[in-house]
Amino acid sequence: MKRVCLVLSLLAVLLPLAAIGQNEPETAAPAELTVYCYDSFASEWGAGPSIAQKFEEMYGVKVILDAPGDAVTVMTKAIMEKNDPKGDVIIGLDNNLLSRALSEDILLPYEPASLSGVDGDLVFDKTYHLIPFDWGYFALCYDTELLSDPPASLKDLTDPRFKESIVLMDPRTSTPGMGFLLWTISAFGEEGWKDYWKALAPNILTISDSWSTGYGLFTSGEAPLVLSYSTSPAYHVEWEETTRYQALMFDEGNYLQIEGMGILKGTGQEDLARKFIDFMLTEESQNTLAMSNIMFPAVGSTPLPPSFDYALKTDKGLMLKDDLIESNSERWIQEWVETVSR
Amino acid sequence: MGGDGLPLTMKGSRLSGRLPGASLLLVLLLFYLPLAVILSRSLFSEGRLTGENLIFVFSRPLYGRLILFTLAQAFLSALVSLAAALPCAALFVHYDFPLKKLLLSSTTLSFILPPILVVLGFVIFWGNRGTTNNLLMSILNRDEPPLKVLYSFRAIILAHAFYNIPLALRFFYNQWAALPRSHYEAARLFGASRGQMFGRVIWPRIAPAAASSFLIIFLYCFMSFAIILVLGGGPRYSTLEVEIYRLIKFNLDFSRGSALALVETLFCLIAMLIYLKSDRGEEDLAAEELLAPAKLTGKVLPLFLAYLLLSALFFGGPMIALIGESFRYSPTKTGAARFSLHWYGRLFSPDSRTGAEMTFRAVRNSLYFALWTTAAATLTGTAAAFLVHRKRTVLPRLTELLLLLPMGISSLILALGYLFLSTRLNSGPFWDDLSVIMAHTFIALPFVYRSVGTALAQTDGSLRESALIQGAGELQTLYYIELPLLAKPLITGALFAFALSMGEINAVLILSSPERVTIPIAIYRLIGSYNYPGACAMGTLLILLSLGVFFIMNTMDRGNELQ
Numbered sequence: 001m002k003r004v005c006l007v008l009s010l011l012a013v014l015l016p017l018a019a020i021g022q023n024e025p026e027t028a029a030p031a032e033l034t035v036y037c038y039d040s041f042a043s044e045w046g047a048g049p050s051i052a053q054k055f056e057e058m059y060g061v062k063v064i065l066d067a068p069g070d071a072v073t074v075m076t077k078a079i080m081e082k083n084d085p086k087g088d089v090i091i092g093l094d095n096n097l098l099s100r101a102l103s104e105d106i107l108l109p110y111e112p113a114s115l116s117g118v119d120g121d122l123v124f125d126k127t128y129h130l131i132p133f134d135w136g137y138f139a140l141c142y143d144t145e146l147l148s149d150p151p152a153s154l155k156d157l158t159d160p161r162f163k164e165s166i167v168l169m170d171p172r173t174s175t176p177g178m179g180f181l182l183w184t185i186s187a188f189g190e191e192g193w194k195d196y197w198k199a200l201a202p203n204i205l206t207i208s209d210s211w212s213t214g215y216g217l218f219t220s221g222e223a224p225l226v227l228s229y230s231t232s233p234a235y236h237v238e239w240e241e242t243t244r245y246q247a248l249m250f251d252e253g254n255y256l257q258i259e260g261m262g263i264l265k266g267t268g269q270e271d272l273a274r275k276f277i278d279f280m281l282t283e284e285s286q287n288t289l290a291m292s293n294i295m296f297p298a299v300g301s302t303p304l305p306p307s308f309d310y311a312l313k314t315d316k317g318l319m320l321k322d323d324l325i326e327s328n329s330e331r332w333i334q335e336w337v338e339t340v341s342r
Numbered sequence: 343m344g345g346d347g348l349p350l351t352m353k354g355s356r357l358s359g360r361l362p363g364a365s366l367l368l369v370l371l372l373f374y375l376p377l378a379v380i381l382s383r384s385l386f387s388e389g390r391l392t393g394e395n396l397i398f399v400f401s402r403p404l405y406g407r408l409i410l411f412t413l414a415q416a417f418l419s420a421l422v423s424l425a426a427a428l429p430c431a432a433l434f435v436h437y438d439f440p441l442k443k444l445l446l447s448s449t450t451l452s453f454i455l456p457p458i459l460v461v462l463g464f465v466i467f468w469g470n471r472g473t474t475n476n477l478l479m480s481i482l483n484r485d486e487p488p489l490k491v492l493y494s495f496r497a498i499i500l501a502h503a504f505y506n507i508p509l510a511l512r513f514f515y516n517q518w519a520a521l522p523r524s525h526y527e528a529a530r531l532f533g534a535s536r537g538q539m540f541g542r543v544i545w546p547r548i549a550p551a552a553a554s555s556f557l558i559i560f561l562y563c564f565m566s567f568a569i570i571l572v573l574g575g576g577p578r579y580s581t582l583e584v585e586i587y588r589l590i591k592f593n594l595d596f597s598r599g600s601a602l603a604l605v606e607t608l609f610c611l612i613a614m615l616i617y618l619k620s621d622r623g624e625e626d627l628a629a630e631e632l633l634a635p636a637k638l639t640g641k642v643l644p645l646f647l648a649y650l651l652l653s654a655l656f657f658g659g660p661m662i663a664l665i666g667e668s669f670r671y672s673p674t675k676t677g678a679a680r681f682s683l684h685w686y687g688r689l690f691s692p693d694s695r696t697g698a699e700m701t702f703r704a705v706r707n708s709l710y711f712a713l714w715t716t717a718a719a720t721l722t723g724t725a726a727a728f729l730v731h732r733k734r735t736v737l738p739r740l741t742e743l744l745l746l747l748p749m750g751i752s753s754l755i756l757a758l759g760y761l762f763l764s765t766r767l768n769s770g771p772f773w774d775d776l777s778v779i780m781a782h783t784f785i786a787l788p789f790v791y792r793s794v795g796t797a798l799a800q801t802d803g804s805l806r807e808s809a810l811i812q813g814a815g816e817l818q819t820l821y822y823i824e825l826p827l828l829a830k831p832l833i834t835g836a837l838f839a840f841a842l843s844m845g846e847i848n849a850v851l852i853l854s855s856p857e858r859v860t861i862p863i864a865i866y867r868l869i870g871s872y873n874y875p876g877a878c879a880m881g882t883l884l885i886l887l888s889l890g891v892f893f894i895m896n897t898m899d900r901g902n903e904l905q
Contacts, residue, residue, distance in 0.1 A: 040870035044696040066856040072592050081765050170571060172588035206493050207576030209568045212869045216462050219874055221471035235872050341577045
């Protein structure tokens, strides 16, 4: 027992020591720019740190990447703080979050000059509160070692040969999951989408809570088909040198995801925030985004590595109007749960 | 209560002793304030008081079904876990074997692993292309996986049992191992059969542990959702927590989300009330001679080995699969995977961003939060247990309820509550860290409280009183008499606090300053950038680090056993 007390008192001495070195003192503070972003952007392996570092070198400021979770959590944080904003720039709000961001009035409009290099179809916010920085399609990816005759369309996906072969994500907890639900609604319309899901149900192996878990099941060989992005194979080619995993473009078209960034209302550094937005659209940053975020860069002229030959594009990009999503998503999700939980 | 008829000085100290009880309630306010802030949103709509959010919850048939399923799976999971843990506990109490200590310390291991890694471990081990099925397919010479374990109700119970059997084992063991030898001997003297021995002597002793662990497991499974969704095979099986998550996180519908959270809290409250009603203190058993565990001998050995193999398969399987994955690497495009330290090499490479520096930072941050949480939760939980069980607090039953309730609150809701508060305070980095530690402490508090409280309920304090009468000071008595008796449950509580904080992710992400990357966050980030083997390597690091800390904590107990 004496040992317990000894260790406890030792702990009491050591704990404060553990705190030392946690807060490195700052010398003559340069201007700070706080960028709210989703976790994988700020991640050590993501695009954020290297873009931030180059921005710091160029303007002699300090950039803080604050990543409280996924894109939705980032927006939650911004909304909760909107009376007393602590961030300057927000990164990662996509086309499906636009109407919420606008109605909550958390952004300042800004139209960067470099937007001229971005395809007009990608500029999803004509009020310029959210500026696109990269984009991609949701797509089913398949494992060439497990599947020789992949589906060619959403309709084909319901074929009995894919029994218990697909991993999807739950639209209640995951952005790609929501994207796929919207995809089926835009492809089959209000009258058809529920019947489609009924036909699809026997082929679904499981519906995961997040893209990460679902994609993990897929790369573990658990299922030959997974919901992901049309750009996902580029990752495997670029970093793992394998073409085992391929994306599928469907006859009905693929649903679009465009990721946007904006300036948070109430920032004390609007000028610097604008510079950061501009910087995100430079060729160098756009290239970093493609390589680390594994999405198509918004600026069309950005040179891409050969691995992006495996990132597919389609003429049929599907996208529902954001006000339609805003007014119906609650009902759609309820109906979806009723349909698939039968 | 042994206070009556004691010298006046004792009564005096009891009266002044109400003060610490009051301060305990103040401490609890730190938890209930953010919670109240967020839950109260359910009662308001556009600034006025309304019941419409609650009506919304109860008018949905979907939610009714969700509640029923949530309750059913939690009940079954708890039942299965307890039933499976009991024989295991018997083995641990009655026999000594190598690695016993290590096995006991690893009982909290499943709590530190993020659900995503547990799911992956399960898939790698039990999945259609998993280790077991591959093995069976090559033995049976078949092309189709013969074992369909996952994506069913069965899989949910299996995964919950995986998480919780160790917890029940730990609670059973603490109580059972403390049963004095004289009790066995008395029973034998009266010619009790094995069954009678268990029913009359052992069960009454471990019943409080059973109740405690049943409640904890029930609540834990009540809150579970990633595992249920993925391993159950999609929304056929989903719980209330998924809806709370969606409403609050995705729809930012705090009103309805909080209404659902309020309903969930209500169910937890009911579960606790039932539990508290059945929980009665036991007679004083402390400080008597214990049964010495026997060495394993010839007759039991094969039985034991078979059992060990089975549990090693069940518990070790998914973990070992996970660890194994971190050592697999295919260096060429087409070549088969082979053993390699490649992923560890990357974690410890000199690269300042993704290499050793980041890894060590994550380790340091994880330990920083976990050690502070352990210290805070152990201190508060033990103090609370003393105050309640020595009747030194106002309204002990209510206090007990308030202490246990954090178990039924998800860390997401708690973290958002603190965020609400901190956006109103002009807070700095100090508050950021503090709020994470506070959130973790409250999540861990019920575990420490239950662990210490169960043990305390079985000592009536007569030893303490005789020490006091013989002139020992209050502190001396605490240090030399009471704390040593509580070493085992204290350490168990501390282990849980450490494990829970080590594995928690929501509060750290939402509340702490951006540079505070912990190991679980690094794991999620690795996975987010497609690097699953790297995540497994990081997970292995987490397992080893925690095992190390568990082992150190457990050796603290050794001095006590030698006495």
